[in-house]
Amino acid sequence: MEMKNSPAQHIAALIERIGRLLSTEAHAEGLLPVQWEALRYLDKANRFSRTAAALTAYLGLTKGTVSQSLNTLEAKGLVKKLVNRKDRRSKHLSLTAKGQKLLLRDPLNVTVAVLDELEGVPQRTLTTALESLLTSRLGAQGRQPFGQCRDCCYFANRHPKGNPHYCQLLGEKLAESEAAAICFEQTTKRA
Amino acid sequence: MEMKNSPAQHIAALIERIGRLLSTEAHAEGLLPVQWEALRYLDKANRFSRTAAALTAYLGLTKGTVSQSLNTLEAKGLVKKLVNRKDRRSKHLSLTAKGQKLLLRDPLNVTVAVLDELEGVPQRTLTTALESLLTSRLGAQGRQPFGQCRDCCYFANRHPKGNPHYCQLLGEKLAESEAAAICFEQTTKRA
DNA sequence: TCCTATTAGTATTGAGTCGATACCATTAGG
DNA sequence: CCTAATGGTATCGACTCAATACTAATAGGA
Structure with a gap:
């Protein structure tokens, strides 16, 4: 006997559908979903975390894929790579001015605007619930939280x-x- | 002047990350994320809505893509197609017993289990907020809600x-x- | 000081998604 | 009847992503 349409199932389905919607929406400005995520990450990450390896862990992809996406972003002049002097294997990543500017047209902004109209209480409930869900699922896969x-x-x-x-x-x-x-x-x- | 890390931005980022996590997790049992979504849809949709066209609208993809995925599912013996007698253009889709059974091993179930441990109040807040977000974004794209x-x-x-x-x-x-x-x-x- | 293991990143290949386009069959509407 | 419009299929190309193999730099022992 399955429990069809439990509240939890419904929420999971909603998250998956919204995720799919965000991802199809993120084909914009000549960039692809993963590339937008990379731009957003580089905008929010501290200086220790702006490397290809950290981005790889953040996205949960393999490093080859991430390397490719970063090459594309570099070729478009949105991201700069700089060899780290203390460890010359690694490269420090940063957004160029053009990359910063492009983030103002981030397709995720429409969704942010909708969420911004929620009251404070639902916002806090959403944040708490989604954070604990994410942390729990990441933990189960041995991944870092990136808090x-x-x-x-x-x-x-x-x-x-x-x-x-x-x-x-x-x-x-x-x-x-x-x-x-x-x-x-x-x-x-x-x- | 950008508003870095507003609560709404944080929530949007959480949803996108969880969405990505669910999608990488959905490479399981020899199926791909979109194929799992199709199985779940066919399990939950009423008899009028179990067609390739409806699934196409639900997923927001093009019909070619969906047709391909359905062929794969049919070849695996998870989905059956039956020509509709009243309109012989369209085919009625349904899960086979094998398809039903496979849904018990849906990779989304782990996430459902985590969400199931939330209290009733956060569950209801999440549901309401995510539903209104989804409806609003779907509406902006002229898509149906599939309620x-x-x-x-x-x-x-x-x-x-x-x-x-x-x-x-x-x-x-x-x-x-x-x-x-x-x-x-x-x-x-x-x- | 070597010598090995680890880590950061790159390059290449192959399976598969997805959009676009073109196409066929059936139905609906003048 | 004739012309859309609709449901579905087939094919092509751009692109993602995992896997693998690779180079270069560093770390840690013996």
């Missing part, structure tokens, strides 16, 4: 003024603006 | 006992069990 720096167990709020924050894992000072960036190494604080 | 029969403006609850329901659009009687099925023609009742 915000400020929610990390290595995040030290040491100097309220001056040099406000510090990463205890990488041993680096963090600017105020970096606290909200997403990080490859992020390990969520225990409650 | 449940019972929420349709053509749904008549005429005979509480006996032959309980009736579709005023198609002029057909509806069994009790069909009221919760999703329908191609569904047009949501105004509030």
